[in-house]
Amino acid sequence: MDFIIEAVVKAVKDLYQTDVAADAVNLQETRKEFEGQVTIVTFPFTKVSRKGPEQTGTEIGEYLKANVQEIASFNVIKGFLNISIADAYWLSQLNNNILADDFAVVKPNGKKVMVEYSSPNTNKPLHLGHIRNNLLGFSLSEILSAAGYEVVKANLVNDRGIHICKSMLAWQQFGNGETPQSSGLKGDHLAGKYYVWFDKAYKQQITELIEEGQTEEEAKKNAPLIKQAQEMLQKWEAGDEEVISLWKTMNGWVYDGFAETYKALGVSFDKYYYESDTYLLGKDIVEEGLAKGVFFKKDDGSVWIDLTEDGLDQKLVLRADGTSVYITQDLGTAQLKYNDYHMDESIYVVGNEQDYHFKVLFLILEKLGKSWAKGLYHLSYGMVDLPSGKMKSREGTVVDADDLMADMYSTAKEQTDAAGKVEGLSDSEKDALYHTIGMGALKYFLLKVDPKKRLLFDPNESVDFQGHTGPFIQYTHARIKSVLAKAGYKGVAFTSTDALDPVERDLIVSLTKFPETIAEAAKGHSPAVVANYIYEVAKNFNKFYHEKSVNQAETEDLKQFRMQLSAATANVIKRGMKLLGIQVPERM
RNA sequence: GGUCCCGUAGCUCAGUUGGAUAGAGCAACUGCCUUCUAAGCAGUAGGUCUUUGGUUCGAAUCCAAACGGGAUCACCA
Structure with missing residues (x-):
């Protein structure tokens, strides 16, 4: 324009x-x-x-x-x-732009961006909050890639620490050698079971100690279980063979479980970082900061940075005993990532509960004079809340990722079978279709809202399949494919018509906005922009479909034109949904 | 208490750098399947855009304050 x-x-x-x-x-x-x-x-x-x-x-x-x-x-x-x-303008847009092979294909912009997402703890299975994280990270990666970036998808696995030891300890004490094979439990769920078990037993010990006259604070510190877990962590850090072996075994189970969940979610990674490799990093950056006078040492030997002038607090970056804290590792890992890839931008997909942490992290790196610090971005997304409030793993008020996906699958199956549209499909085709539709509903539901906003999920209300939903868009795609098949569509040919009907013109206008939508979504780090756009396209198509017939078009030229318009719409829907990580079926 | 985020229809959400009578979906109510897939289309109803003040030709949008909700302020990650 x-x-x-x-x-x-x-x-x-x-x-x-x-x-x-x-x-x-x-x-x-x-x-x-x-x-x-x-x-x-x-x-x-x-x-x-x-x-x-x-x-x-x-x-x-x-x-x-x-x-x-x-x-x-x-x-x-x-x-x-x-x-x-003039209609001629819109027609030329369709012929010369929208139908072209390179429509909305952006040339590489020469920039590299890393998107870190998922980053799970290996002591429990993934829940709905993680699903939002994974979908956002994956979709954003697709969008940035479509916008011309070279994208590196990274997963920083939190595979060590006291919480991992808790699961290990509980398994050691109460597990009786249970394995995923022996119990039929998915590996991550098995680890999660013992994590919950630990927490229960730990709380029990605390209660007992309080009854014996200790304060709550004392009891939390003195409970035998927590002491044992801390010992185990020390042994782990010392490289104790038995502990390391157990750690490897249990993490192995968890990774197998995660792999399954990731596959079902349709997400993937180019690079894995493990905290067991990176948790000691960052100490040289602390030295660097001391040398530059950015950090200072307190009498007890702990190292700090004073951010009060920036409206923040004083922040510890290294303990008095020389061990790392969370931010020490993150400083080191940020440097490691940059050394590995020299990317122009680095995006962290992490919940907004860590806003403060990332503000501090980025500010420190800037003060250290890191040239790449300005390319850091925290994609801060809102929590997923239940009607009862926040999800809490230890209290069991979480919506489990695997359970939810299974639910979506069976709801999709019910709805699809009820609609009676799967006759003639093989069992494996049906299975794929149920999965596609179920995941389409779930993914669209989570991605259509602005990432920054918190999201309410009511487990008692099933995710809709009608209206502003993934299945509505998938249905529109399938419908177009069906029409084109009946019309004998053969592929691209130049089309013309004398005058456009408003519904046709509106559809073309919406299609022309695909490239700018990708750019806007990339710039705003927001899959929701794409999701809402594709909905508009689908709605415009359905309106067109209802008012104008392709097969019964008045003239052959008009039929050609409408086939092209329909095919172009299907293409934009398919590619747009791909940016969200959602597949579209050929029929449903 | 300090800092940050949020507040749009009964519910879930859109609403570009300020622009017309604030838009969708769900739920409710009406129509439309002997014609390319009704997971659809068309329509009715539903709003002091939390409140108050300010900026201006013009504010859901910008500024300030209040109220309400959330997060965070660990030598946890």
């Missing part, structure tokens, strides 16, 4: 002898109730025209109509100049 902006600038210059900046021209979509596709707000020009908004609009409109070929007509309502662009 740049040509309209340029024309308006020229119009103002010729009519009122005044130069206006291109970005002062306010273009927006014309509202449905008025005629036209593009609207210019004329209030800003009344100052230079010294006339009322209506007269100014009329003058600019007449100028545009006389001087710009693509502008067919206009109307002015109050301060709004509504412009109708």
Whole structure:
């Protein structure tokens, strides 16, 4: 639409002898109730025209109509100049742009970006919150890739620490040698079972100690189980063979479990980092910071940074005993990642409960003078809440990822079978279809809302399959494929028609917005932008479909045109959904 | 208490750098399947955009305050 902006600038210059900046021209979509596709707000020009908004609009409109070929007509309502662009323009958009092989294909921009997401703890299975994280990270990676970036998907696995030892200890004491094979339990669920077990037994010990007269604080420190877990952690750090062996075994189970969940989710990674490898990193950065005077040492030997001038607090970066804290590792890992890939941008997909941590982390790296610090970005997403409040693993109020996906599958199966549309499909085809639809519903449900906002999930209300949903869009795609099959669509050919019907024009207009939507989603780090756009496309198609027949088109030319338009729509839907990590079926 | 985020229809959400009578979906109510897939289409009803003040031609959008909700302020990760 740049040509309209340029024309308006020229119009103002010729009519009122005044130069206006291109970005002062306010273009927006014309509202449905008025005629036209593009609207210019004329209030800003009344100052230079010294006339009322209506007269100014009329003058600019007449100028545009006389001087710009693509502008067919206009109307002015109050301060709004509504412009109708000639059908020929939209048709050429379809033929030369939308149907082209390279439509919305962006050339590599030469920039590399790392997206770190998922980053699970290996002591318990994934839950709904992790699903949101995984889907966001994967989708954002797809979007950035489509926007021209070279993307590295990274997973920083939290595979060590006291919480891992808790599961290990509980298994050692109560497990009786249980394995995924012996129990039929998925590995991550097995580990999670013992994690919960530990917590229960630990709480029991605390209660007993309190009854014996200890304060709660004392009891928490003195409970035998927590002491044993701490001992185990020390042994782990010392490389104790028995502990390391158990650790490897249990983590192995968990990884097998995660692999299954990741596969079902359809996410993948290019690079795994393990905290067992990185937890000691960062100490050299602490040295660097001390040398540069960015950090300072307290009398007890602990190292700190003072961020009070930046409105934050003093922050510990190294304990007095020389051991790392969370942020020490993250400083080191950030450097490691940069050394490995030299990326221009690095995105952390992490919940908004860690906003403060990342603010501090990025600020420290900036103060250390890291040239790459300005490319760091925290994609801070909102928590997934249940009607009862926040999910808590230890209290069992979580929606388990595997359970939820299984539920989605069976709901999809019910709905699909009830609709009676799977006749003739083999069992494996049906299975794939149920999975596609179930996951489509779940993924779309989670991705359509702005990542920054918290999200409410009610386990008692099933995820919708109607309306503004994944299955609605998938259905639209399948419908198009069905129409094209019946119409005998053969592929791309140049199409023409005399005049566009509004429903056809609206559909073309929405398709032209695909490239800018990808750019906007990439810039805003928001899959929701894509999700809402694809919904608009699907809605426009269904409206078109309802009003105009492809097969029964009045002329052969018109039929060709409508087939092309339908095929182009299916293509945009398919590619747009792919950016969300959602597959679309050929029939459903 | 300090800092940060959020508040749009009964519910779940859109709403670009300020622009027209604030839009969808679900739920409710009406129509439309002998015509390309009704997981669809069309329609009715539902709003003091939390409140108050400010900025201006014009505010859901920007600023300030209040109220309400959430997060965080660990030598946990």
